[in-house]
Amino acid sequence: MSALDGLEVRRTTTAQQLADGLADRIMAGAFGPGDRLRESAIAAELGVARNTIREAVRILELTGLVRYEVNRGAVVIAPTPENVEALYTARERLETAAAVRTPRPEQLQAINTAFDDLVEAAKTGDPKQIVDRDLAFHQAIVTTLDSSRLDDFYAAMTKELRFYLTVLSKDDTPDEIVAEHRVIVDAIRAGDRDRAVAEISAHIDTSVQRLKQLLADDR
Amino acid sequence: MSALDGLEVRRTTTAQQLADGLADRIMAGAFGPGDRLRESAIAAELGVARNTIREAVRILELTGLVRYEVNRGAVVIAPTPENVEALYTARERLETAAAVRTPRPEQLQAINTAFDDLVEAAKTGDPKQIVDRDLAFHQAIVTTLDSSRLDDFYAAMTKELRFYLTVLSKDDTPDEIVAEHRVIVDAIRAGDRDRAVAEISAHIDTSVQRLKQLLADDR
DNA sequence: TACAGTTGAACTGTACTACAGTTTGGTTCA
DNA sequence: TGAACCAAACTGTAGTACAGTTCAACTGTA
Structure with missing residues (x-):
């Protein structure tokens, strides 16, 4: 020092x-x-x-x-259905690719911490913070890919997505969100890759549906 | 029309x-x-x-x-060892993620065509064309991910990589290159995903080693 | 009343000039 | 040999100008 x-x-x-x-x-x-x-x-x-x-x-x-x-x-930029679809498809591919790898201890630790943070945020009910923690959790999963360039790419997509969520003022139901993420964490912790992949896919799928619904309502 | x-x-x-x-x-x-x-x-x-x-x-x-x-x-930009390493790591993650998916018929067709083009180029021995076809082949594999955003991201990396290869004036041995790619295509055609992943990983690994060697020589 | 055509204000794309601050390569001096 | 200094080259930013484009309001017409 x-x-x-x-x-x-x-x-x-x-x-x-x-x-x-x-x-x-x-x-x-x-x-x-x-x-x-x-x-x-x-x-x-x-x-x-x-x-x-x-x-x-x-x-x-x-x-x-x-x-x-x-x-x-x-x-x-505007959240058209095509944009949202493309964004989530890319997310799904990266996150599931990450989920089939075995995280190193510190990576697993980071995922756990990110999840705990999310749970914490859900308790407060602050929508902005929940979204932040939600996205950070997924970023932590991608980190398992051990690729700085993919981390950066994912971070850029996150920025875009956060903007979409902001303008659509996502109405989140904290408990549901925590539950959805918990099954992912459980699968990862258990080392059950197939289940982790399935849960991530399912989660992203419901997310994109929810977002597209918001989009439709917004119109 | x-x-x-x-x-x-x-x-x-x-x-x-x-x-x-x-x-x-x-x-x-x-x-x-x-x-x-x-x-x-x-x-x-x-x-x-x-x-x-x-x-x-x-x-x-x-x-x-x-x-x-x-x-x-x-x-x-300059091809430092770190840059090259990061670039190839990202490629490896994306291509292997693509390889575990089952390509749709037209995607498989595109991969086959790209490989044939590469073989063709190898015959002519034109280094620039070989590199082009080589990269196009890998791009075709990534297309299996069905994500336009990842396609774009990969294309951007390809541009960067092509530049590195250009300035390092890669000395390619056509037959070897074709052989390396043939085992990948064979595995994909056979639907043997594990083998496809392994071959892609091996190929990218030898590529990065070769490139880093060129880099060292260049210094 | 609906619609085509016109007009003008607002704005972008580009050019040109200017200058303070930084970088760089060379030169002098200890 | 190395440190200090200096001038040229260049970037970052400001400001002005103007042709061409967009867009919305207005006008006239069927």
């Missing part, structure tokens, strides 16, 4: 900070799906040049939260 | 075209790993404004071929 520990020069650009900030705002629902990010308006409001905003939004594009349309600029 | 099929207005921006062009040049080796993309120089040479180049490079960043460093701009 050096005396200079934690001391660090600001090693980031304005555009990067703006991108981070914008991502937060979008996740918080300040911009809805399909909304355009108007460069001039944002630039004026934040007191930066338009090209800086433009660059920030390009960086934002890396996270998948917005996509560019020619002559319309950046548009916030 | 409409009478207007294929008719389309040019729906792209200058920056997008520049990004595509730059990607081609990088893949072709015009810029080596670690090289900086100097905005002013490129802008002057191509007769466009610097901010347009800047935007093009940001778009290019989406493909993973370059990354930004503060105050140094865009830098072409």
Whole structure:
């Protein structure tokens, strides 16, 4: 522990900070799906040049939260049934692939902890926290794949998914959610891979159905 | 089939075209790993404004071929041992996950065709084509996962990998490569998933070793 | 009343200029 | 030989300008 520990020069650009900030705002629902990010308006409001905003939004594009349309600029992504379907299919493939592997002790530990956190969150009933813990639990499962690149890819999808859940203000029933996850954890703990895979598939399947229902109601 | 099929207005921006062009040049080796993309120089040479180049490079960043460093701009990615390792680990996970699934007839057909194409290429001995077909074959395997998002993710990794192979000017021994892939195809055709998984793992393992050897020699 | 056509404001895509701060490679000096 | 310094090159950001596109409101017509 050096005396200079934690001391660090600001090693980031304005555009990067703006991108981070914008991502937060979008996740918080300040911009809805399909909304355009108007460069001039944002630039004026934040007191930066338009090209800086433009660059920030390009960086934002890396996270998948917005996509560019020619002559319309950046548009916030929208949870269409196809998007949701594709997202969950990819999740299912990765998580089941992870479930057939034998987790190392610390990985199993991480899964257990993530589950406990989820149970904890369910008790409080705070929807935002439940969603966070829910997603973190699944990320922990994917970690069993031992691939940093897949971890990153999954994390990006998680970001997108969390946004969808935010805008659809998912009505969760805490007990049910905990129960669904508990069977997964039990199967993993028991080392019963086939059952783990089956439970994960089932869980993701019901999740996607629930989400698509929300989508339909929303319309 | 409409009478207007294929008719389309040019729906792209200058920056997008520049990004595509730059990607081609990088893949072709015009810029080596670690090289900086100097905005002013490129802008002057191509007769466009610097901010347009800047935007093009940001778009290019989406493909993973370059990354930004503060105050140094865009830098072409380099095949470090860690990068290569991570890339191949992710490939291994995805391809083996695909191999445990039962391909639909048209997917099996696509794999067969991809393999035949590879054999064909091996006969010509053209290294560039062999690499192309090799990667296309593996992409065909991943398609069995039935996930467009994973297909896209894998394609992005393929792009990166092809670049690494390009700069390391892989010395391939055609017959060996065909043999390695043939055992995979045989296992898939036979429906022997365990063997398919094992062969894929072995193949990827030898590939990564070979590549890391090239890397070491290169130094 | 419904609908095609027109118009204008708002906005994007691109260019150009400018400048402070950082990086880099070379050169001088101890 | 190595540290200190310096100037050139380059990035990050600001600001202005303008052509082309989009979009919604307005107008005229059947």
